[in-house]
Amino acid sequence: MRKPKEKKAKKEQFQLKTPKGSKDWADKDMVIREAIFQSLSSMFKRHGGVTIDTPVFELREILAGKYGEDSKLIYNLEDQGGELTSLRYDLTVPFARFVAMNNIQAIKRYHIAKVYRRDQPAMTKGRMREFYQCDFDVAGTYDKMVPDAEILCILVEGLTNLGIQDFKIKLNHRKVLDGIFEVCGVKEEDVRKVSSAVDKMDKLPWAAVKKEMVVDKNQPEEVADKIGEYVKLKGTVRETIAELKKDELILANASAAAGLEEMExxxxxxxxxxxxxxxxxxxxxxxxxxxYTGLIYEAVTEASSAPTNADDLKKKAKKSKDGEVEDASDFVGVGSIAAGGRYDGLVGMFAGANGKKASIPCVGISFGVERIFSLIKMRQQQADKIRPTATQVYVMAFGDGFLKERMSITKKLWAAGIEAEYLYKVKANPRKQFESAEKAGCPVAVILGKDEQANGQVKVKLLGPEFTDTEDGEVIVSISDVVETVKTKLAQANVGGMNEITRLLKGL
Amino acid sequence: MRKPKEKKAKKEQFQLKTPKGSKDWADKDMVIREAIFQSLSSMFKRHGGVTIDTPVFELREILAGKYGEDSKLIYNLEDQGGELTSLRYDLTVPFARFVAMNNIQAIKRYHIAKVYRRDQPAMTKGRMREFYQCDFDVAGTYDKMVPDAEILCILVEGLTNLGIQDFKIKLNHRKVLDGIFEVCGVKEEDVRKVSSAVDKMDKLPWAAVKKEMVVDKNQPEEVADKIGEYVKLKGTVRETIAELKKDELILANASAAAGLEEMExxxxxxxxxxxxxxxxxxxxxxxxxxxYTGLIYEAVTEASSAPTNADDLKKKAKKSKDGEVEDASDFVGVGSIAAGGRYDGLVGMFAGANGKKASIPCVGISFGVERIFSLIKMRQQQADKIRPTATQVYVMAFGDGFLKERMSITKKLWAAGIEAEYLYKVKANPRKQFESAEKAGCPVAVILGKDEQANGQVKVKLLGPEFTDTEDGEVIVSISDVVETVKTKLAQANVGGMNEITRLLKGL
Structure with missing residues (x-):
């Protein structure tokens, strides 16, 4: 191969790695992740979902003003002449852009794709800069809370189908929350920033959240204290509604009352x-x-929260040259494993840009696949048994090489839809062939021998420890019958088979 | 919803669109594309492939010096502090980086993912800036041409499985080509640039290619003329070998002779x-x-070439402000629908960077999904019949709303793996429900009526023109039997069914 000479000197200078916060997926991990996608997408289809695919980058203006304080985490593409674009930060804003652009009145869509955030990565906890989201959203005008309830049903089905049972869904309602802020004396223009302080309550103690409100966000201390009383409330939906209804101030607040009605x-x-x-x-x-404008929710598990000594661990963390923490895995939790909410105004923001006025109410859920993956990966025993290839049959030759004959027989198997491989050697050593078959985990071998070959025949043999060195499960057939015989043997080998990936996902 | 006031003025200023050369995929197109992926990935698995997923961006250094004149088409990410990265240009270089980084000695991998090129788009011809590649590559040291032959077998299987029969695979061998250039008197350092001129022969007449060699690439006219004689040669593999073997100069050239031996x-x-x-x-x-270092190939069809009056059409094309052609669809062809080759040095370039010396020979194929899609889309009659949702059952109420009861029954169907929907209304109008069922293309309805409900029963009904306004295919059952009854009815509805997407892919 011609390597331009000036490249040679450079070769040793850079590190062979993927960019920070990203990784390669391969081998068993990839099989598990694909099985998660399969489980989620077949559920989305059961709920009437259609799928769409949007570009990985959007015009920069599309993303502007949608993400609050997190906007700084957006990846921009270089200006190389032409439009200014950025990598998508989530799948929700591109979906709203799609609905507005195509003037869609109603759709249930799912979308499984990567999103990008220039955040502090915690790789082993599934917190990455490039990661997958699996989203299901319902757009359209329907009776109150009907699609919202189905979305929560999808959240439960999605997780339980993946063998995750010990999770809790935290629910809240932006109208209730906004009503509380109003009752506590927060000015309208301060609501979103106070709300973003409250959002940190799962990561920080109340004292720190209060400090953020008072010091960084200029709220009077008594306002913060009042908020503190309300946001401690939690319980079943009916319990919390009953508790809030005891409060005259809340009942008298239009926003809170509307929210509570929806919660009922x-x-x-x-x-x-x-x-x-x-x-x-x-x-x-x-x-x-x-x-978000209405119901909001997050699914969390034990693994979601950070360790109690997170602060100490953070101080000890390894830092890169620019002072950034290299990997925050030690002191952060997995975080929420699925989250979403109602956003009735987002499509309208784009519809305006298109000269159309209609706003389309939407509600949706996003599953965090990497985080779910890290939970499933803990079921180590089943994960160990998964094999990365699907190969069912190894086509071998004994004595002579018979390469072209192996090719020809393998082709017949492929044409019949059967996964088959053979050794890429002209002369094939029997031991090497058995090793390769074993490594791939094939249950069946087709063996070409000199005698059989002369009679237009081959041997079809069941593999696996119970058949080694025996003639059990071995049969000699005419080459014209090889496909049928292999199918019979495969059925024999896979008897009673719930496969390993199904077991893993079910947590068995 | 709170819209920050300063955003309002901005709202009307930008166009609601996807970035140039990218598009949304939705509806039937998405169903067809997913079916293409499904067909290709199950074939890749039949051939023993495992799949990997690499990040959409790579460190910029990884891509440097790999793409010759096309490097200018790479998308860079903005320097926002941290590493310099670029969007991947193909899946081959990331694969080679992966093999080197993990010190892999042998792998058959497939990868279906998007790649990015800042090229002139031709949207209706499937030439995009963001597009999918479906790659299969074999890395490892094997006997000569054995994996190469299987890759070509995969190329044929992949296309014929998608109902594409009228294609031709053009083959060549870099060693033969380099030998020819040597024999014609091209200096070693000029070989790659002369080669890239020859590469344009499918788009330009020989006169233009010769001009590029002589004027732009400083080759003597007699060298260009000699090359012109050789590169006109084509035929079956055996014919072309025989033709070249008549040529003493070629036979005496070490590179050409080695290439010809492999071709035999x-x-x-x-x-x-x-x-x-x-x-x-x-x-x-x-x-x-x-x-590329060895065998190279491209699959082309009738639609691959540009129209004969391409030059005239190009002059008339709509230009954007910056003088770029907006969309080149009118004057370019679909191009090759699949292409690849052997690249024995690429992994070694990275292995060096990793302090490891081993080079791993590789050979691979890349299917261009958007181009294949545009061919399949021409089978309009079948494409029209495809429905975008998978919904099998519509759960309705007559007379009363029965929303919670519809939710409860639909939940039972979901739990049994059956695709089911219902109207998101408290009070549901029968006509609206039938319309929704018809729109979704459901073959079966479950109907809740006042009388049946009182008896703990529901009606299960086959839909479709043959059953409208009749009581055929209708049965009243206990709610506890609804899942079993629905399964029976669905089997009845789908009798003899090769589904529409299968028909479309088979071109029936």
Whole structure:
């Protein structure tokens, strides 16, 4: 190969790695991740979802003003002449842009794709700069809380289908929260920034959140204290509603009252779907993003929270030259494993840009695949048994090489839809062939021998420890019957088979 | 929803669109594209492939010096503090980086993912700036031409499985081509640039290619003329070999002779796989990329070439403000629909950077999904019949709203893995429900009526024109039997069913 000479000197100078916060997926991890996608996408289809695919970058203006304080985490593409673009930060804003641009009145769509955030990575906890989201969103004007309830049902189904049972869904309602802020005396223009302080309550103690409100966000201390009383409230949906209804100030607030009415309707639907036991109405949940307007939710597990000594661990963390923490895995939790909410105004922001006026109400959920993956990966025993290839048959030759004959027989198997491999050697050593078959985990071998070959025949053999060195499960057939015989042997080998990936996902 | 006031003025100023050369995929197109991925990935698995996923961006140094004249088309990410990165240009270089980084000795991997090129787009021809590649590559040291032959077999299988029969594979060998250049008197340092001129022979007449060699690339006219004689040669593999072997100069050239020996081995294997009729040994094929070292190939169809009056059309094309052509669809062809080659030095370039010395030989194929899609989309009649949702059952209420009861029954169907929807309304109008069921293309309805409900029963009904206004295919069952009854009805509805997407892919 011609390597331009000036390149040679350079070769040793750079590190062979993926960019910070990103990684390669391969081998068993990839099989597990694909199985997670498969489980989620078939569920999305069961709920009437259609899928779309949007570009990985959007015009920079599309993303502007949608993410509040997190906007600084957006990746920009270099200006190389032409439009200014940025990598997508989530799948929600591109979806809203799609709905507005195509003047869609109603759609249930799912989208499984990568998003990009220039955040502090914590690789082993599944907190990455490039990561997958699996989103399901319902756009359209419907009766109150009906799609919202189905989205929560999807959240429960999605996680339980993946063998995750010990999670809790925290629910809150932006209208209730905004009403509380108003009752406590927060000015309208301060609501979003106070809300983003409350959003940190799962990571910080109340004292730190209060300090942020008072010092950084200029709220009077008594306002912060009043907020503190409210946001401690949590319980079942019906309990929390009852508690809030005891409060005259809340009942008299239009926003809070509207929110509570919706929560009461929701409570009924959650019962119809039999998912109330998973749900907690938790007033400390605020969600950072600007665009939510109604119900908001997050699914969390034990692994979601940071260790109690996180602060100490953070101080000891390895820093890179620019003072950034290299990997925050030691002192952060997995975080929420799925989250979402209602955003009735987002499509309207784009519809305006298109000269169309209609706003389309939306509600959606986003599953964090990397975080779910890290939970499933802990089921080590099953994960160990997964094999990365799908190969079912190894086509071998004994004595002579018979390469062209192996090619020809393998081709017949491929044409019949059977996964098959053979050794890429003219002369093939029997031991090497058996080793390769074993490594791939093939249950069946087709063996070409000199005698059989002369008679237009081959041997079909079951592999696996129980058949080694025996003639059990071995049969000699005419080459014209090889496909049928292999199918019979494969059925024999896979008897009773729930496969390993299914076991893993079910947590068996 | 709170919209910050300063955003309002901005709202009307930008166009609601995707960035140039990119598009959204939705609806039937998305269903067709997913089916193409499904067909290709199950074939890749049949051939023993495992899949990997690499980040969408790579360190900029990884991509440097790999793409020859095309390097200018790479998208860079903005320097926002931290590493310099670029969007991947293909899946081959990231694969080679992965193999080197993990010190892998042998792997068959497939990868279906998007790549990025700042090229002139031709949207309706499937030439995009963001587009999918479906790659299969074999890395490892094997007997000569054995994996190469299987890659060509995969190329034929991949296209024929998608109902594409009228394609031709152009083959050439870099060693033969380099030998020819040497014989014609091209200096070693000029070989790659002369090769990239030859690569344009499918788009330009010989006169233009010769001009590029002589004027732009400083080759003596007699050298260009000699090259012109050789690169006109094409025919079956055996014919072209025979033709070249008549030439003493070629036979005496070490590089050309080594290439021809490999082509003779390949000819045998192509016969074993019964794919020779698809293949033409065409000396005008050069492939632009720097990294190829052996066999190279491209699959082309009628639609691959540009119209004969391309030059006139180009002059008339709509230009944007910056003088760039907005969309080149009118005057370019679809181009090659799949292409690849052997690249034995690429992994070694990275292995060096890692302090490891080993080079791993590789050979691979890349299917251009958007281009294949545009061919399949021409089978309009079948494409029209595809429905975007998978919904099988519509759960309705007559007379009363029964929303919670509809939710509860639909939940049972979901739990049984059945795709089901219902109207998101408290009170549901029967006509609206039938319309929604018809729009989704559901074959079966579950109907809740007042009388049946009182008895703990529901109606299960086959939909479709043959059952409208009749009581055929209708049965009243206990709610506890609804799942079993629905399964029976669905089996009845789908009798004899090869589904529409399968028909479309088979071109039936």
């Amino acid at each position: 309707i929701l409570a009924e639907y959650l019962e119809a779907f039999e998912i109330s036991p998973f749900v907690s109405f938790d007033l400390s949940l605020a969600r950072g993003l600007d665009y | 081995i390949l000819a045998e294997y192509l016969e074993a796989f019964e794919i020779s009729p698809f293949v033409s040994f065409d000396l005008s094929l050069a492939r632009g990329l720097d990294y």
